[in-house]
Amino acid sequence: VRGREGCGEDGAYGADAVEPAALLLGPEDVEAPDPLTEGPVFDPLVYGSPGEPPFGPDPSFDRRFHQVFGNSLGFHDGEFMVLWTVNNRVHPDIPSLLVREGDLVHVTFVNRSLDDHPMHLHGHRMLVLSRDGRRATGGPWWTDTLNVAPGERYEVAFRADNPGLWMDHCHNLDHARDGMVMHLVYDGVHSPYETGRDTGNLPE
Structure with a gap:
């Protein structure tokens, strides 16, 4: 192990000081692998064996929602900023996803903005059905957070089996804060909880 002469661990310089260095352990006379090696990119859409469809081979959905993510300039809570929108609206003006207990719910995500949106649904797990029109063919891809990159389109489904009032938001928290x-x-589920600047309850 060699280090740069004259530099100690505490940042002081001296004739006898050396800078710490990394040590690679392995068989003799074997070079370290290239940090970038060729190989297939992991894709949960096709990884694993499909098995039985969790909601049946041809599910009938009780509710369908279509969410288009965008960004624009505008005012939010009295401030001019970049707005992160769902169907051209920001919180608290985005309509809620209204369901009944037991519903099988289908949601389409379309990202027309300039940034990723890891969408996080509280209290439920989503099953990814497709990405950009390509059906999921691997093992069931369950998640509560799904990253939707610019230009991507996903279809997901979930069972409404946990009654309550649940947040559904982008996990880039500055995006959540800004709409x-x-x-x-x-x-049938109600709460006295209110949101907005006057209540002190603001997103994230």
């Missing part, structure tokens, strides 16, 4: 928050609401 990309909505709610999953079960029919």
